[in-house]
Amino acid sequence: MLEIKNLHASVDDKAILNGIDLTIGAGEVHAVMGPNGSGKSTLGGVLSGRPGYTITDGSVTFNGQDLLDMEPEERAVAGLFLGFQYPVEIPGVSNAYFMKAAVNAWRAARGEPEIDAMGFLSDIRKAMEAMELPTDMIHRGVNEGFSGGEKKRNEIVQMLLLKPALAILDETDSGLDIDALKLVSQGINALRSAERSFVLITHYQRLLDYVKPDHVHVLAGGRIVRSGDEELARELEARGYGWVTGEAA
Amino acid sequence: MATSTEELRDWIKTRKYEAGFVTDLESDTLPPGLDEEIIRFISAKKNEPEWLLEWRLNAYKVWQDRHEPQWAHLQIPDIDYKAISYYSAPKSMADMPKSLDEVDPKLLETYEKLGIPLEEQKRLAGVAMDYVFDSVSVHTTFREKLADAGVVFCSISEAVQTHPELVRKYLGTVVPARDNFFAGLNSAVFTDGSFVYIPKGVKCPMELSTYFRINEMNTGQFERTLIIADEGSEVSYLEGCTAPQRDENQLHAAVVELIALDNAKIKYSTVQNWYPGDEDGRGGIYNFVTKRGDCRGRNSHIAWTQVETGSAITWKYPSCVLRGDNSIGEFYSVAVTNNHQQADTGTKMIHLGRNTRSTIVSKGIAAGQSDQSYRGLVRVSPKAEGARNHTQCDSLLIGPKCGAHTFPYSEVRHPSAILEHEATTSRIGEDQLFYCRSRGMSEEDAVSMIVNGFCKDVFRELPMEFAVEAGKLLAVSLEGAVG
Ligand SMILES: Nc1ncnc2c1ncn2[C@@H]1O[C@H](COP(=O)(O)OP(=O)(O)OP(=O)(O)O)[C@@H](O)[C@H]1O
Numbered sequence A: 001m002l003e004i005k006n007l008h009a010s011v012d013d014k015a016i017l018n019g020i021d022l023t024i025g026a027g028e029v030h031a032v033m034g035p036n037g038s039g040k041s042t043l044g045g046v047l048s049g050r051p052g053y054t055i056t057d058g059s060v061t062f063n064g065q066d067l068l069d070m071e072p073e074e075r076a077v078a079g080l081f082l083g084f085q086y087p088v089e090i091p092g093v094s095n096a097y098f099m100k101a102a103v104n105a106w107r108a109a110r111g112e113p114e115i116d117a118m119g120f121l122s123d124i125r126k127a128m129e130a131m132e133l134p135t136d137m138i139h140r141g142v143n144e145g146f147s148g149g150e151k152k153r154n155e156i157v158q159m160l161l162l163k164p165a166l167a168i169l170d171e172t173d174s175g176l177d178i179d180a181l182k183l184v185s186q187g188i189n190a191l192r193s194a195e196r197s198f199v200l201i202t203h204y205q206r207l208l209d210y211v212k213p214d215h216v217h218v219l220a221g222g223r224i225v226r227s228g229d230e231e232l233a234r235e236l237e238a239r240g241y242g243w244v245t246g247e248a249a
Numbered sequence B: 001m002a003t004s005t006e007e008l009r010d011w012i013k014t015r016k017y018e019a020g021f022v023t024d025l026e027s028d029t030l031p032p033g034l035d036e037e038i039i040r041f042i043s044a045k046k047n048e049p050e051w052l053l054e055w056r057l058n059a060y061k062v063w064q065d066r067h068e069p070q071w072a073h074l075q076i077p078d079i080d081y082k083a084i085s086y087y088s089a090p091k092s093m094a095d096m097p098k099s100l101d102e103v104d105p106k107l108l109e110t111y112e113k114l115g116i117p118l119e120e121q122k123r124l125a126g127v128a129m130d131y132v133f134d135s136v137s138v139h140t141t142f143r144e145k146l147a148d149a150g151v152v153f154c155s156i157s158e159a160v161q162t163h164p165e166l167v168r169k170y171l172g173t174v175v176p177a178r179d180n181f182f183a184g185l186n187s188a189v190f191t192d193g194s195f196v197y198i199p200k201g202v203k204c205p206m207e208l209s210t211y212f213r214i215n216e217m218n219t220g221q222f223e224r225t226l227i228i229a230d231e232g233s234e235v236s237y238l239e240g241c242t243a244p245q246r247d248e249n250q251l252h253a254a255v256v257e258l259i260a261l262d263n264a265k266i267k268y269s270t271v272q273n274w275y276p277g278d279e280d281g282r283g284g285i286y287n288f289v290t291k292r293g294d295c296r297g298r299n300s301h302i303a304w305t306q307v308e309t310g311s312a313i314t315w316k317y318p319s320c321v322l323r324g325d326n327s328i329g330e331f332y333s334v335a336v337t338n339n340h341q342q343a344d345t346g347t348k349m350i351h352l353g354r355n356t357r358s359t360i361v362s363k364g365i366a367a368g369q370s371d372q373s374y375r376g377l378v379r380v381s382p383k384a385e386g387a388r389n390h391t392q393c394d395s396l397l398i399g400p401k402c403g404a405h406t407f408p409y410s411e412v413r414h415p416s417a418i419l420e421h422e423a424t425t426s427r428i429g430e431d432q433l434f435y436c437r438s439r440g441m442s443e444e445d446a447v448s449m450i451v452n453g454f455c456k457d458v459f460r461e462l463p464m465e466f467a468v469e470a471g472k473l474l475a476v477s478l479e480g481a482v483g
């Protein structure tokens, strides 16, 4: 599904990713952990095409396509979804309108006609209910005045509607209360399938109790310094990062 | 990966002007120049009564002693008022058409091109329209249906003939000739415009609409609109404007007067898309317009809504005089400037009566090297007990070279007044654009969506079908050559 080879990226001549190698197969769930500032969000940004990064080396293929050569919107409709660490507010644009535009962009890319209004309304209602967001939020501005946790749940609503092939969720679990964490985990698990893959960027073992990862990676200094299974996450929870990053240095 | 501000700037630079064609008609155009003779000529051409000629000549005298306003945040090149032609009429209009069959087919074609078919059956359901082409009103649709309701909707020249008492009673009572330089000029030389009278207790059965277009070269357009809503009546009026694409500048100095008597309501909406000039700032319309509404009666209500995307220079402050007790004034505005456009626009709310209320919502969008100012005055007179105003003033900047300024003034002379003012300035964030794109939307769609969201509070005040139009117009205004 996704193959990252020797990926180097920098911002304003400052190197942030220093040779990432990572292969994600269909149906797999990978957790990416690591200290603040280690480059986790940068990795998500580079994969989804956020402007401002310079790729200095390496390659990424997504289902056989050269991902780095595609515009962000092309990557999206090819099936790549980024759940933002800091979801963005778009005042005055209703959540429903925004998500419908997104759904239709994905449909257009598949050569499907626009979704009919009633069908969409019922889909978005279901997704909002699954995340226990009040349905009147459909008509509020995108993330406008949403609480931190509501914004994160709103990201999952979008993921549920778009059903991406690969979802990169950047700290979607941060800022969620205990119940919301369960809802979000259920949302993720509901989409898990043999064709769909996930990258869960997280600081907490708790999410991984609900969504069992196949692989766990530790990012430090823009490199994957250790990979393992869920046992690694438990060890990190108990011991912190010092022993892995120190070991790498 | 390109940085998106760069790209954005590029394609905003090359916005196309879709209404920029010229209609090839033979026309009766006065040679350039302005003196008493010209004014007599215009008045005679229109077969006006003596009092109106006197009124014009008096305005001309007043105007000669005045100067162009200097206080606006605009750079206005010197305008030679003697080099402008003050009257132009398509030749075939010399005797006004009695029915559509008599209208010059080329004129009809012009409107077709603009997407506004003149035939009644093709009209948006329920919209009556008056067309002002250069200086002359072409045709008013839906006359009979309006006449049944007792509504008078015609060109002002015609109203001078058919309802002289109404015109004489109200003309110039809201915007007198001495009000400002451009109003004085307009009063002297106005050539046409719309007239509306809604009788007591009548709720106008349809939206009324006027469509203005400047076609001839070197002509000024000085239309005059007068709308009177008698006691307990209600009307919604929409004006649309375009002009062809030309290298030289053209002057548009209109006056609009609204009068609402007891319990009457007037909603006046404008979608202005005059030619803004090219990428380097050549050509375009100078739009110097005086619009004022007088809430003369108790519980009267006047609402201005404007979407301004055109003109090289805009100088425009639709205002409300809240004279009647409990009267309400509203101003909702979206102004878009791009390339070298300049706009100084805003409103005045003059609270004279008791418990008068006003609302101001201004949304400015500046792109390219354009410069834009909001200028608003809220005045509360010593008698205006319980006056309230709420002002919301937001600017959205696209790119680093444009500017937005806010000049809110208030003069409060009653202690009970409550005035609230909120202002924000923001840029279309790269993070907003990226958020949309990461969901699969193109950059162009994303900009259009973000801008429309920003303007929503104003769009929802427009009549429904025009809200859709306005949204599209913004998209076109900010559209360009991506890729
Ligand atoms: N636009 C930028 N300009 C300068 N430095 C940047 C920029 N973006 C990221 N960085 C730097 O790159 C490093 C990695 O940032 P990134 O956001 O990827 O970290 P992270 O692993 O997601 O951290 P956190 O756990 O705190 O979310 C940080 O040191 C950050 O300051």
Ligand SMILES: [Mg+2]
Residues within 6 Å of the ligand: A040, A041, A042, A085, A170, A171
């Ligand atoms: Mg991060």
